[in-house]
Amino acid sequence: MTLRLDDVVKHYRGPSETVRAVDGVTLAVGRGEMVALYGPSGSGKTTLLLIAAGLIAPDAGVVTVEGRDVGSLSRKESARYRREVIGVVLQHSHMMAGVPAIENAALKLLASPVPLLQAKRRARPWLRRLGLDRQGDQLPHQLSGGERQRVAVARALANDPVLLLADEPTGSLDSQRGRSVLELLHRIAHERGMAILLATHDPHAAEIADRAVVLRDGKLHPHGDQGPAAPGGSAPAPAFPGSDPS
């Protein structure tokens, strides 16, 4: 298995209550497999992705990627892990202002001693596959929301990761464009043996992904299973303090 989450727990303690964002989740994503993670807003999807990316430490449980415990990584190893092993697409990925799309897509590669030209050469095919071959020289403020989201996907893929963690990668795209991006990701997963875990609301994802699961009140359920009803409705769980918890 490329990604394995074993009994992972993450709770946020607020002034009046404790939010169980992730509550004993066990999940595995294999090589070449694409798993869609569904769930209502506040269900803990983003938190789960951030834990898998090593961006948040779980309260309990173990996350392993390619057999390596993510929680045991030093700060330096953790950065290297994100730089070389995985790709991360967040809901609101930060584009460097004043930097053209192609350079934003190549940004991650510059952390390694790769010349800019070479980094751009490696990033350009990803932009092309995501339908942005003509937007490469445009600055972030000249791009639409959907285009910026696709640049973020290209950036995450530019280092050829073994695991892609994507939070609503099609959230700003129209239905047709969203579907084609999902299909592309699925194709890439199979072509390159890449494991993909994507948090989404997109109904097409379940059709395209190899597997779909639902996260509700911090617990994982098979797709189609409504699970136990949340008593009195659940409070939204923040992904990290102060942000949109979905």
Added chain:
Amino acid sequence: MSPGTLIWFYRRRLRVHWMQELLAALGIAIGVALVFAVQVANSSITDSAHQMLRAIVGDATLQVAGRDPRGFDARVAEQVGALPGVATAAPIVEQRATLVRDGHRVPIDLVGLDARITALGGSATRSFLLGALVGQRGMLVPSSIAGALRLPPTLSPDAPTHVTLDVRGQRFAIPVRAVVTAHDIGSLADAFIGVTSLDYAQRLAGLPGRVTRIAVSVRPGAEAAVRRELTRLVGARLTVAPVDSEVHALEQAVTPNDQATGLFAAISALVGLLFTFNAMLLTMPERRRAIAELRIQGYGSGHVVSLVAFQALVLGAVASSVGLGLGDLLSRAAAQSPPSYLSFAFPLGTHRVVPLSTLASAWLGGLVVTCVVASSALLDLRNPHPTEAISTPNAEPGHALSSRIAMWLGIAAGALVLLATIVVARSRSSGVAGLSGTQAATIGLLGITLAAVLAVPAAFRATLRMLEPFARRLRMNSLVLALRALRATSIRSLALAATGAVAVFGSVAIEGDHRDLVNGLDRNFADYLAAGDLWLTTGGDENSLTTQSFPAAAALRRIRALPAVASARPYYGSMLDVGERRVWIIGRPPQDRDVVPPTQLDQGNLATASELIRRGGWVAVSRVLADALGTGVDGRISLPTPSGVRTYRIAATLTNLGWGPGAVVLNANDYRRAWLTDDPSAIEVTLRPGTAPAAARRAVQATLGSRTALRVQTYAQRDRQFEVLARQGLARLSQISALLLIAAALAMAAAMGAAIWQRRVPLARMRIDGFEPARLWMTLMVEAAVVLAVGCVIGATVGTYGHLLGGRWLTSSTGYPVPFAIGWLSAATTCVLVGAGALAVTTIPGAFAANASPRLGLQEP
């Protein structure tokens, strides 16, 4: 990370954030410029004096100096020259004088030399022109004076140009036979001196057969023995000292002024650097988000540190270099006009000296401080999880600042204020923890400056908490919205409030101390002058300390005979070297209403002290001098007078009366006995009641005749002259103060402008939600008002305390008269200036921002 990648990142940053980088660079440049200019200006005065001295006396190591301007018998030079071990003994006559031509007046050091001086090998005196002058009537001047007097560019010994020379109350028309340049005499070309032959100088000064100094060069290894012999020969009535003791005395004399200027410059530099910090704070949320994103993408701490360090180094290097350029311009202006009050006590030059160490320390200082300021963006690296590092409830990502941190910063501010108070109180003379008094006081006052910034977050939070229920109760929606916005963008709001606080602090503290200094000097001079309705002195404005004596018997007779004159009294003043200090000696006529200046009393009883001094044998001494000599009220002080060492009892201690090294006030009769002279340095005239001072002045001037160089002034005229001189002496402080206020207003305006620019997208989003531009504009104005109020109140409060501590230190450490008075009006004016500038920037661009197209709000964050 490769250098190419680092450059790539910085070029991209500059493309988007050029305004913030420019602002930050400006703050650094101002700080470096002030520190550099002040250091160069301060060191140039003494360094150029040292160069001047060496240009004249060459390799002489010892000197025999008279203890008053009338000097001593020239035959002493022959006796000195005959001592074993002495290679050369060159007699010199030096008199402070004034050259006048076509309305242009230049105070000079009139120097008379004979051929013996050339044996000393000084770069200036080796000149053949000097040899040509010996035995001739005429003067040689350097190009600096020729320029000031508008002399023709070419002169020759056979075709001189005549100028007027005022010396010791007499006026002469003398020929200038040569103008020498740097090519002939090196750095002496920048000096304010006029060189004549020895006997001609003696004749002009009315001191035939007398000299004021003998420069002595000794054979190798004989210096100690020669010094002993000289002391045995003339030590009772003349001063035997190293030849450069003049420079040490000058260093000592300018130290208090340098300390005050240095302190002001240090505070201004810190204020400039805090502007830089605040300019960086404005972009901090964006920087923090960018760093978090880089970390998410796998950039390690090393990558982030090298990125931030590289950008800081480039910014610091460029801004510091610009600062050195600005500082160079400022120091050139300062060097062109050395404080004129010094010119009657020391030979001064205008040569600017820029030591490499000053250059390097100012540049490196700017670089280091930029790196320190920029490193605040790295604090998020402490948190291993990048997304958590920039987020907090109720605030936009990147604006995280917990109430715990705000509280700790507030506590740190309080602790700094307390610490600064203790440090300044203990810095009086002994210093603290191995630091000198000045260093300790500077650090203390810098601590107060920093406290003004650290206090902002806590005060800001307290203000918001206080205003929220008030806004809710009164249903003031604009205020409610403004408070929400201020809370959500806390870092930016704090940066704005801190900029305002620093701007107001700097201006209030420095302007307050500057005003107190001016007031103190004004009061001092008012006391000093109150003894006479008319004053007769020699020389020009530069003779502010009235130390140039002149023969006055005939003048006194004629003045006393005038019907308008009730009395005319000789006043005595001169400079005397006491240890390394060139002390101002004041011999007041016992008939004066106030022998001791009432407003300048430090310790002792005014009436008792005045009575004791009138009786004789008692003096009043500046406390800085008494402290340096380890004495005080009721103690004793020994003065090396021309008649030998005389000891007086101390009746009172005083401020330094505006003269850094300190002053001694004694009875005029005691002065005459000890200085062996009847030549006063001024005549105080009291008019009969009902006499108009202006008419009496004209009558006195007429009775003196047209050939006199004596100047007759009414009390009011002389008081005005002193006020001008006091301000000229404090010119650098005034310049720093004005520069700071301008920088403050600019920084605040720029910060508000940048903040409004950043608000356009959120405002456009509010327009999507249906908010009207007028409501948004009102919200912006309320936000600005809250931010400004917090900043101005903190700045004015801490600034007033800084003003108090600074004034106390100036009084206790430098001895200047600095009567503390809270400058309500000045503080209010500063707040209004800073506030008005900021509000003006908010009003108009704020209106544009509030009218931003809703489409702008459709942009992704």
